Amino acid sequence: MTDAACTVFVVDDDPSVRKGVQRLLRSAGFSTEGYTSAQAFLDGHDRAVIGCVILDLTMPGISGLQMQEALADSGSVLPIVFLTGHGDIPTSVRAMKHGAVDFLTKPVSDDMLLGAVRHAIERATVLEQEMREKHDIERRLATLTPREREVLTHLVRGRLNKQIAADLGTVEKTIKVHRARVMQKMQVRTLVALARLVQQAGIAVDSAG
Amino acid sequence: MTDAACTVFVVDDDPSVRKGVQRLLRSAGFSTEGYTSAQAFLDGHDRAVIGCVILDLTMPGISGLQMQEALADSGSVLPIVFLTGHGDIPTSVRAMKHGAVDFLTKPVSDDMLLGAVRHAIERATVLEQEMREKHDIERRLATLTPREREVLTHLVRGRLNKQIAADLGTVEKTIKVHRARVMQKMQVRTLVALARLVQQAGIAVDSAG
DNA sequence: TCACGCGTTGGCCCAAGGTCCAATTCCGTC
DNA sequence: GACGGAATTGGACCTTGGGCCAACGCGTGA
Numbered sequence: 006m007t008d009a010a011c012t013v014f015v016v017d018d019d020p021s022v023r024k025g026v027q028r029l030l031r032s033a034g035f036s037t038e039g040y041t042s043a044q045a046f047l048d049g050h051d052r053a054v055i056g057c058v059i060l061d062l063t064m065p066g067i068s069g070l071q072m073q074e075a076l077a078d079s080g081s082v083l084p085i086v087f088l089t090g091h092g093d094i095p096t097s098v099r100a101m102k103h104g105a106v107d108f109l110t111k112p113v114s115d116d117m118l119l120g121a122v123r124h125a126i127e128r129a130t131v132l133e134q135e136m137r138e139k140h141d142i143e144r145r146l147a148t149l150t151p152r153e154r155e156v157l158t159h160l161v162r163g164r165l166n167k168q169i170a171a172d173l174g175t176v177e178k179t180i181k182v183h184r185a186r187v188m189q190k191m192q193v194r195t196l197v198a199l200a201r202l203v204q205q206a207g208i209a210v211d212s213a214g
Numbered sequence: 215m216t217d218a219a220c221t222v223f224v225v226d227d228d229p230s231v232r233k234g235v236q237r238l239l240r241s242a243g244f245s246t247e248g249y250t251s252a253q254a255f256l257d258g259h260d261r262a263v264i265g266c267v268i269l270d271l272t273m274p275g276i277s278g279l280q281m282q283e284a285l286a287d288s289g290s291v292l293p294i295v296f297l298t299g300h301g302d303i304p305t306s307v308r309a310m311k312h313g314a315v316d317f318l319t320k321p322v323s324d325d326m327l328l329g330a331v332r333h334a335i336e337r338a339t340v341l342e343q344e345m346r347e348k349h350d351i352e353r354r355l356a357t358l359t360p361r362e363r364e365v366l367t368h369l370v371r372g373r374l375n376k377q378i379a380a381d382l383g384t385v386e387k388t389i390k391v392h393r394a395r396v397m398q399k400m401q402v403r404t405l406v407a408l409a410r411l412v413q414q415a416g417i418a419v420d421s422a423g
Numbered sequence: 424t425c426a427c428g429c430g431t432t433g434g435c436c437c438a439a440g441g442t443c444c445a446a447t448t449c450c451g452t453c
Numbered sequence: 454g455a456c457g458g459a460a461t462t463g464g465a466c467c468t469t470g471g472g473c474c475a476a477c478g479c480g481t482g483a
Contacts, residue, residue: 092303093303094301094302094303094306094317094319095319097303097306097307097310098306098310098316098317101306101307101310101311102310102316107307107311108303108307110303110304160406161406162406163403163404163405163406163407194372195372196372196405196406197369197370197371197372197405197406197409198372200406200409200410201409201413204410204413
């Protein structure tokens with residue numbers, strides 16, 4: 006994942022700041038997109054793009070913090086670097102608590118800004134990869150029938166076919182069939198790999214010593 | 215884990231602040247210990263105690279940020295709530311990046327401080343539990359012979375006994391014996407449970423589809 | 424009504440794992 | 454040199470899992 010394959014969204018109502026930041030980023034090899042307001046960004050940006058956001062705090066309409074929340078609520082994991090001239094400590098702390106990569110104050114040195122952006126892009130790449138894998142797993146999970154999913158949960162708890170059969174009020178042979186289908190649909194050959202998938206997808210399963 | 219079972223360490227060179235914070239915390243039901251300097255805290259506090267730290271930023275000798283780093287370097291996971299009268303945004307951001315639970319500025323309301331402390335204690339409880347489990351697993355791992363540990367890594371990658379035997383240049387029967395000993399020493403009965411343990415302990419193992 | 428997916432069950436055979444027994448070799452320590 | 458732990462191997466027996474073929478009932482939608 007090179008920097009050029011990523012996009013830095015610059016959200017700031019001040020045209021001079023926006024242009025200046027974009028010029029700096031472009032000269033450093035990043036693709037950039039400028040937005041004059043949080044609403045314009047929320048409505049207009051391509052959610053499929055991997056990248057990060059450089060976000061002003063105080064803007065007409067939706068503030069930077071509100072946009073951060075809105076973005077998170079929408080399920081986005083786009084890393085955010087705040088860049089503001091009128092911040093205070095409580096605001097910066099709140100932004101960081103909500104997952105911001107950095108909170109920079111104007112004037113900011115080119116190195117500081119570029120460093121923060123590189124860090125954000127790095128995080129974006131990792132998160133994107135994780136999301137891609139998780140969606141892939143969930144896509145496979147969606148192909149399971151209700152019964153197969155039920156068997157799956159028992160399998161990753163380490164239950165034997167016989168035990169699962171007893172739990173579900175059926176016989177071992179039936180579980181064998183479901184089990185084989187689960188393994189096939191989830192595209193794994195070992196139980197360990199299956200457990201790893203389920204755990205990656207973030208499905209809560211009670212463990213059994 | 216009740217609040218009373220935890221201790222809040224108050225590190226501040228200003229006696230009036232220290233006393234005031236301690237009085238507030240005690241009235242809220244927390245046990246507290248006061249320290250007049252970061253060095254005194256690093257040298258004197260009981261590392262076995264579960265709790266959190268309320269930390270001043272500017273003190274004679276080691277600063278709050280330096281103490282945060284020193285504590286992290288020493289392997290501590292004690293949550294830190296900064297409380298300062300002379301902070302700035304870069305400092306607060308740096309503190310949050312390094313894992314601080316909160317960064318409060320004086321004057322602070324009782325509710326804000328107590329809320330931050332409760333949050334920190336909650337985090338401490340979770341972290342302590344995780345550390346306890348991890349140490350427990352590592353204690354069991356330490357009882358494995360080098361060969362058994364080698365077999366373990368292959369097992370959690372989903373390899374079959376026969377495959378492991380080929381990899382290690384021996385026969386399946388031998389692996390069976392090692393495998394049985396591994397399961398016994400790690401106190402698990404299923405392969406899934408073993409994989410879970412290894413993963414909890416944070417051991418990096420390449421997965422095999 | 425018929426095809427289809429789903430859940431179910433049976434039999435059969437083979438592969439793999441789990442558990443007993445016992446034994447050998449090597450190596451460091453007492 | 455004896456002793457004990459670690460690693461190794463063998464055999465026997467049982468349990469468990471995996472694959473393959475076949476079949477039945479049931480509800481849904483074509």
